[in-house]
Amino acid sequence: MDMSSYLAVGGWFIQVIFDKYLSYQLQSWAADCGISHEMNRLRVALLRTQSVLHGAEVTPSLSYGSLPWMRELRDVMYHAEDLLDKLEYNRLHHQMQESSSTESNSSPISAFMHSRFRNQGAQASGLEPHWDRSTRVKNQMVNLLERLEQVASGVSEALSLPRKPRHSRYSIMTSSVAHGEIFGRESEIQQLVSTLLSSQVDGDNPVSVASIVGVGGVGKTALAQHVYNNTRVAQYFDMRMWICVTDAFDESRITREMLESVSSSRFRHDSITNFNRLQVALRARLVSKRFLLVLDDVWSNDKITLAIEHENWQKLLSPLKAAANGSKILLTTRSSMVAEMLQSAHITNLECLSDKDCWSLIKMIVFDDTNHLINSQLANIGSEIAKTLNGLPLAAKVVARQLKCKHTTDEWKQVLQRNAVWDEIMPIFQHSYENLPVHLQQCLAYCSIFPKDWEFEAEQLILMWMAQGYVYPDGCRRMEDIGKQYVDELCSRSFFAIQKKQFVSYYVMPPVIHKLAKSVSAEECFRIGGDEQRRIPSSVRHLSIHLDSLSMLDETIPYMNLRTLIFFTSRMVAPINISIPQVVLDNLQSLRVLDLSPCKIDRLPDSIRQCVHLRYLNISSTAINMLPEYLGKLYHLQVLNLSGCRLEKLPSSINNLVSLRHLTAANQILSTITDIGSLRYLQRLPIFKVTSEETNSIIQLGYLQELRGSLHIRNLENIDAPDEAKEAMLLVAMLGSSFHHLVSFHLSGLFGCSV
Template sequence: MGIATVLPFGTFQLLTSSSANSTNIWLDNLQDLAYDVEDILDEFATKALERKLKAEHVHEASTRKFRGWSPLLLNASMPSRIKDIIGRLDRLCKQRNDLGLQLTPAVTSSSTAARRPDSSSVPKECVVYGREDDKAKVLEMVLSDEPSVANVRVIPIVGMGGVGKTTLARKVYNDTTIIDYKFDLKAWVCVFDNFNVLSISKKLLPSITSKACDLNTLNEVQIKLKEAANGKKILIVLDDVWNVDYRLWETLKLRSLLLLGPTQRHNLKLLSDDACWSLFMKHAFESTDKVIKKCGGLPLATETLGGLLRSKRDEAWEDILNSKIWNLPQESGILPVLRLSYHHLPSHLKRCFAYCALFPKDYEFKEKELVLLWKVEGLIRQPRNNKQLEEWGNKSFHDLVSRSIFQQSHADCSKFVMHDLVHDLAQLISGETIFRLEEAGDLSRRKEKVRHSSFPRSDYDNKSRFQFLIRVEHLRTFLPVVISGGSYCGYISNMVVCDLLPRFKKLRVLSLEGYYVTRLPNSITKLRLLTYLNLSGTEIRCLPESTSSLLYLQILKLRDCLWLIKLPSRMRKLINLHHLNLRGAYKLDNMPLGMKKLKNLQTLSNFIVGKSGSRSRLNDLKDLNFLGGALCISGLENMENMQDAREAMLSKKQNLEELSLEWGFNNSRDEVVEGNVLDMLQPHINPLFSKMEVLKLENCKNCISLPTLGSLGSLKDLTIKGMMNLRTIGSEIYGDGCSTPFQSLEILHLENLPEWE
C-alpha cells in the first residue's frame, strides 16, 4: 500500500462524511505513520552523510594506509522503531480493508490519457461556430468518387489539441448527407495516447456487429472483423489519435478491412475572433445562472468558485456545479464552495494549503518566505522537468492565488492573506498536526499528534508559555510570528533556548527572529534534522562551532544581526546550504575558510573579503555556480591579489540579478588593483541570459575609468558613487560591438564624483 496514494482519497472522506469517524481516525494514524517513516529515513540519511564527510576528511588529512569501510552505526533504537513501523503499517492495511477504503493511484503525466473520458459520436453541441467551411471540405473528401487503393479512403483531420477536431468529426459523422450516402456500417472508436492495437480492434468489433466482444487475441478479433465487414461500405472514425508509428498502423490494417492507401489531409486551423467570441458568449452565459445561485450572494464564494472554474476545462464545469459536496451540512461553518475548491486541488497544493493553518488569522505573509518553508518542510518535491524546486514552489503559490485561496493584502501589495473562512478550512484539513499556542487551553488536543507549532511573539516569552510543548516528542516547526499590533522584538527565556529547544530532535524549522538572544547553546548539535534556522534581528555575537554539524541545514538567516562578528570556522561542512542571508551584519569582517565547498548555495547576500589569515578568498566564488538573486561583495580594499577577482568568474553566474561591489576606507589601497578589479568582476554579459537588474559601484576611490557595462541587457538601475578620481565616463562603458547599449536602463544614479568633468 502506498501512503501517498491513500491520503488524497482519505482527505476527500474527511470532507464529505460527517459520520466517518473511524475513517478519520484511520487517516490520522496513517499521517502519523508517514511522519515517522520520514523521520527514520532522514535520520538514516544524516548518519550516512556524516560518515561520508568523516571518510573524506580522513582521506585528505591522513597518509596512513586505508583500512576499508566501517559499518554504518545506527542508533540502538533504530531496529525496534523500524519493526514498530512495519507492524503499524500491517495493522493499517487490515483496517483499510475492514473499512472498505479503496486506493486511488497518484495522478501522473503518464496517466493523463486514462483520465480523459471516451469521446462518442453523439452530438454534444447544439451549435458549432466557425466550422461550416471545414465541414463542407471534409464531407467532400468523404463522399468523393475518386478511386483509391483497395477502395479505402483515409482522411486525417490534423490540428493542435483543443482546436475542435473531435467536434468537426462528430458533425461530419452525423450529417444527413452521410446517412443518404448509405454506408452499411458506421463505427466510432476513441484511441487515446496509448495506441494498443488489440484494444482498438476490440472496440471496433462491437461497433460493427452490435455484439459484445469476449475474444482475447488479436488474430481472433481481426478474423471476426474481416467476416463482419466483408463486402460492406463502412465509415470508421478513429478519434484522439496521437501515435504515428507506421508499424502499429500496419498491424491495425485488419487485412482486407482497412488497407492504408493514399491520404487526403485536412488541416484544421484556429477559429476566427468572431467565432471565438460567439462560442465564449454562449458558454459564459449558459452557466451563469447556476454559478450565481451556487455563490449565494457571498463575495468569497464567488471569488473562490471563479478561481476553481477558471482552472478547469469547460466539460468539467457541470461536474463541479453538480457535485454532491454542495449538499453536505456546513460543519464548522465551512462553505461548500471552499470544500469543493479544496477537493479539486492537486495533491501537492493540498499539502501546501493545509500547512498555512500554522499562521494565525489575518496574518500577512510574503511569497518567498512561505515557499522556503514549504521547501524545507518537504511539502514540495522536485518536479520531473528541470525546474528548480523554488520555481516549482513559486508556481504552486501563484496557483493558490489564482484560485482565490490566497489574496493580496490591501495594506501591503507585497504580502498575501487568507480569508477567515479559508483559514477555517485549512485548520479543519490540518487536524491536530498543527498547533498554535493561543489554542493551549484546548484540553482535547493530543500532544502526540502535534508536528508544527507557531505563536505570536510577545515582549517576554518565558518557559511557562511553552508548557504544552514540553512533552511533544515529534515537533518539526517552532515558529514565532509577528501579528498586527504585536511586538516586533522581545525577550525569550534562556531556559527555552538552552533546555527546551534541544529536546526537539525532529525539529526542521527553528526561528528565533527578533528575540534578544546573544548566543546559542552547543547543544544545538542535537537538532541534526534542522533544515531552517532564522536568527535574524537577534543580538547574537557568534554562532557556536557545533552549528557546523547541522549537515542538512538549507537556510541560514542572519539578517540584521548587528553584533555578529564571527561565523563558524568549519562552516564548509554545511554542504546542503542553499541560502545564506548576512545582509545588515555590518560587524562581520571575513568569510570562514572553505566557502568554496558550499556548492549548493543559491543566494549569498554578502561575501566579505577579509584581511590576511584563516579566511576565504574572493576566488572561492568560482565553484558557486548556482548563485542568483542579489550578491554584494564588500571589503574589496582588502584584496591582495587581483587574480582572485578574475578567478571568481562572476561572468559564469547567469542567475545573478543584482550585484554590489563595495570598497571601504583604507589609506594604503593599491591603485593598480582597484583600477583592474572592476573589469575582472564583470558579471555575465550575454544579453540573452543575463538577469542582472541592479549594479552598484561604490567607494572605489582610486578608480579612474569604468568597465564595459552597456552590454548588460537587463540592467535597470546603475549607481556610481564615491569614485573620487573618476574624471570621465566615455564610450568605453558601452563596449565594442554593442549596437544598443543599456537596453533596459531606467535609473542612473551618480553621486560624490568630485573630479568628474
C-alpha cells in the same frame, strides 16, 4: 481530514520517502552499516502499502472504519522519515570528512573545474559511522518494519469492509435568480453588462470571453444570474444558454445541453450519442445568431490537466465560431488559470462583501425588504451575525434561512453563539480543497499555523514548505522556483490573495480559507493564542504560539513529534523577553522549522544541537551576539536568518552547513566566513572580500554556482602571488560566463580600478 485525503496524502508520503531516502547513495551507505537487509524489507513494505492505497483511491466508495488505521499509518510514515533522515544525516557527516580530505590535495582551479561536473550528492560531511553500525539502529529499523507491516495489514483489512457510498453534496445552479436584488456589486454589474453589450471583435473570432473569478461562496453564480437576466442583455442576444459545468468535464453533455437551450426539439438530441453529430447540429443552430453562453462553475485540478483541457475546450467550443459577431461567453470559476485558458478578454475578480452589505442581504431574505423596521435589539444581533460571515453572500443566505423562522432576541442570540452556518457551507470549500493536487493540499493546510489575516511574503512561506518536504523536485528547476509556482497556483484558485504595500507583495489567506485550512489540518496543525479554545491534539506536528500564551505550554504536549515551532507576536511589537520552558527545548528532536525571531533571547539554547533534522532556523532580531560551534553540525540546515542580530562573527564551523541555501546576515558578518566555497548551494552572497589567505581566495567563489541577485567582489588588490593572480584572472573570466543566475556582478580593486 477525510478518508480520501488520508489516502492521497498517504500515497504521496510514501512516494516522497522513496524519492528522497531510498536512493542508491543511501542504500550503499546502509550496506556499509550492515542494515541493507532491513532497508530492502522497508522498500518492499512501502511498495505493498502503496499498492493498497492506490487500490483504495480508485474505489468509488470508501470505508470510514479504516480512518484509525490511516492515522496510524501516517504516524508510521513520520517515524520512517525521521529514521531515514537521521541515517542520511550521518551519511552526510561521514562523506563530508572524506570529501574534505580528498579535495585538500587538489589545486583550487582544478577543484573548481571538477566541481562544475561532479555529482551534486557528493557534498557532505562526516564522522565514522559508529552509531550506524550499532545494534540499536538495526533494532530501530526492525521495530519500524514490524509496525509498518502490522499497520499496512490493518489498512488493507479495513478497506475491504462494506463501504459507505459518497453522495454528491452540490446542487446544480440555473439561470433563475432566487432573490431579485444583490448587494455591493453595483460596479461589477455595470462593467459586465457593458462588456456583454460591446460589439468589439477580437480578430476573426466572433466570440469573446468574460470571466468572473472568486473563492467559493462569494457570489459568482448570483452575479452571473443577475447579468444574464438583465433586460438589456436579454434583448441584445438572439439566443441565451446556461450550462452548469462543475468539476466533471463531459464534452458530450455540455454540447447536448447547449443544443437543447437553442432548440425546441429535445427528444431528437437525446438520441444523438456521437459527439461530432452533436457539434454539427449545434453549429447549424448558431449560424449568424448572436448568443450569450454562461458556463457556470468551471474547474481544473492542475496545470497538466489544464493543458489537456485546453485542447478539449477548443474542440468543444469550435461550433460557436459560426455565430454572429458580438456573441459572448461568460464563465464563473474559482481559478484565474481557467479564465486565462479560455482567453478571457475581461476578468472580474470578485471580492467579499462588506459587513453592511451582508446585513442588507440577510434583511432582504428574512423580511423581504431591506427597509423593514425591526427592533434595535434584533438589528444589533443581526449586525453582529453579519460580521461573522467573512463577507460571503452564501453564508449570509444560509444564516438568513435560519433566522427567517425565528422571531425573538433569544433565538437570534442562539444563532450568533452557535455559528452553525459553517457546518452547512464548509463542504463546498472542502470540495475545492479535495480537488487540489496533494502537494498543494499539504501546503495549504500548513498555512493554518499562521494567525488569521496574517500577511506573509512568498519566500518566507516557500522556505518553510521546503523544510517540510512539501516542495517536490522535478530535476530541472530549483526548489524555490517550484515553490513559487505553488504559491501562484493557490493564488489563481483564490486560496491566497495578494496585497501590495509600498511596492512589496504580501499574501494573505481569505478568512473563510483560513477556516478551511484549520478544518483540514486540525489533527496536525495547532495555534496557541488568539481565540483558539480547542485542546491541543496529541497528534500535533506543527505548532505556533503567541508569546502572550506561553503559559499554555505544558508537559502534556508531545513536543518530540513537533516538526514546526514558531513564535508569534503583534507585527509592530519589538522582541519580548521570554523564558521558553525547558520541557519544550529538551524535546525537539524531530523539528524542521524553528522561528524564535520575536523572542528577546541572548543565546541559542544548547538543546538545538540535537535537532539534526532542522532545515529552517530564524533567530533574526534577537539579542544573540555569539553562535555556538555546534551549529555547524546541523547538516540539513537550508535557511539561517541572522538579520538584526548583534553578532560580531560567525562560528568557524559555519562552512560545514553543506545544505545551506539561504544565509541572511549583515555584510560585515558574511565577509568573515572562511572556506565559503563549501556552501555550494548558497543562493545569495551580496559581498565577498578577497584576502591573501587561501581560505578567502577568490577561487572559493568558483564553487558557488547557484548564486542569484548581485555579487560585489572587493579587495582584489590582495592577490599577490603571480600564480594565484594568473589563476584569479582565469577564474574571473570564467565567472562572467558561469554565474548566469546573477543579475549584477561588480569587481573592485582589480589593477586599481572597478568593473
